[in-house]
Amino acid sequence: xxxxxxxxxxxxxxxxxxxxxxxxxxxxxxxxxxxxxxxxxxxxxxxxxxxxxxxxxxxxxxxxxx
Numbered sequence: 001x002x003x004x005x006x007x008x009x010x011x012x013x014x015x016x017x018x019x020x021x022x023x024x025x026x027x028x029x030x031x032x033x034x035x036x037x038x039x040x041x042x043x044x045x046x047x048x049x050x051x052x053x054x055x056x057x058x059x060x061x062x063x064x065x066x
Contacts, residue, residue: 012063019056024049 028045032038 012060015063016056016060019059020049020052023052 024045027048028041031044032041035041
């Protein structure tokens with residue numbers, strides 16, 4: 001196993017963070033704009049965030065193999 005560069009760790013961490021963060025923020029803004037209800041937007045974004053965490057976990061496992 002080779003040496004892992006600091007840049008590689010930061011790049012892979014950023015990819016995983018973006019996969020989790022962007023869908024949650026986008027769903028919050030979209031739901032808030034459509035319904036004008038903050039509580040509904042928060043609940044929808046939490047659900048989307050949990051789903052995105054599942055995808056991010058799979059992506060992180062693939063990135064860890066590289």
